[in-house]
Amino acid sequence: MTTDLLWSPPCPGTGMSPNLRLNEIVTDRRRHGLDTLHLGFGEARLPLVPELEEVLAGAAADTAYAPVAGTPAAREAVAGYFRRRRLPTHPAQVVLAPGSKPLLFAVFTALGGDVYLPAPCWNSYAPQVALSGRAPVPVPIGGTYGGLPDPALLERRIGEDLRRGVRPAAVVVNSPDNPTGTSVPREAMRELCRVARDAGLTLVSDEIYRDLHHEGGDRFASPAELAPERTVVCTGLSKSLAIGGWRIGGARFPAGASGAGLRDRTLAVASEVWSALAAPMQAVAAYAFAEPPAITERLRRSARMHGSVSRACHTICRSHGAAARRPTAGFYVYADFEARRRDLARHGVVDSASLAQQLLDRFGIAVLGGHHLGDDPRRLAFKVATTGFVGETPEEQSAALDAADAAGLPHVRRRLRWLDSALAALTAPPTDWTR
Known part of the structure; x- marks a missing residue:
């Protein structure tokens, strides 16, 4: 299943927001049985704080x-x-x-x-x-x-x-x-x-x-x-x-x-x-x-978890030649692969749109290309929303929240390796078989 992500609206505000559009594309891929690592949508994807559910239930009658x-x-x-x-x-x-x-x-x-x-x-x-x-x-x-x-x-x-x-x-x-x-x-x-x-x-x-x-x-x-x-x-x-x-x-x-x-x-x-x-x-x-204790405790655990996973993603991107600022807050990594342009060109990657397209079509990884973020569309850059590594089920997400180092959990490591393998395949220089 190939979905064209190369198109972007000619001026701001004339098409669906690209991150929401990408989210719908991922949903459609999964509905068709295509395993997809969703790193293109900034949703925290964590279990609900139980006290919040209680507050909402208590106020539900207020219409x-x-x-x-x-x-x-x-x-x-x-x-x-x-x-x-x-x-x-x-x-x-x-x-x-x-x-x-x-x-x-x-x-x-x-x-x-x-x-x-x-x-x-x-x-x-x-x-x-x-x-x-x-x-x-x-x-x-x-x-x-x-x-x-x-x-x-x-x-x-x-x-x-x-x-x-x-x-x-x-x-x-x-x-x-x-x-x-x-x-x-x-x-x-x-x-x-x-x-x-x-x-x-x-x-x-x-x-x-x-x-x-x-x-x-x-x-x-x-x-x-x-x-x-x-x-x-x-x-x-x-x-x-x-x-x-x-x-x-x-x-x-x-x-x-x-x-x-x-x-x-x-x-x-x-x-x-x-x-x-x-x-x-x-x-x-x-x-x-x-900010009662239940809220401050969730914030503490979330910050720790996002830090662990974001740093691991940053390390992977840098290991494959990307320029990327060290993440210190939130849950994003912005990776620029200009230094690997020659290697990426062998795969038809010439700009941020084609780079995002290759990652989705060949490796099932959804990222948001830099051209959607106001960057030079020719730059080989994309954003990773690192919450996509944390897990799809409440059990996986809770385990990540509880862990001292979420990036070390097996289900998180598996998704990190998924990105690692894809970037390795795209950036590997050609093998000289004549030697």
């Missing part, structure tokens, strides 16, 4: 519309979450939504201007900006970390745009980031905040992976600490607590008149698009963002 911004209890819980992370927050600064994804779109719409994006970045930023009627402007990331437009390149691009009469509105920061699985150092974040302040830009900080630092502790620098007057922070529970299907997101807006104005415009979009986060999910948000 009324909630307030657009969220219930007082849920907004207070989100405010407390941010206060514990060095961000003084009043509940009036908080908005909840059915996932951080619609929140980001509403913020982009409310900002009303072009938006600078790190390149590569999560595949939905550019389409969302385009769908809001503005231009997404990619700016390459730095050399040792992702999630942030290189501050020097950004400053240069802003100058060029202003000379052309273009008035940008915002810059997106995603730390820890998708796709490289790295965090932005404080000094680099500080420099980006300076550039944003000088240009009058709003910072939109997507911090949905913040609680999954592999080494534990709070090693994170939010732009909201460094430029509080101009930073909107978006977060959610999909990644940290593996409840993506429940769609719970939250945003923190700056204090003061300008922040309140942006929040009001965002709420205006929300009121016309999603009305409110479902009432039972408001109860879940109030519980989870308050």
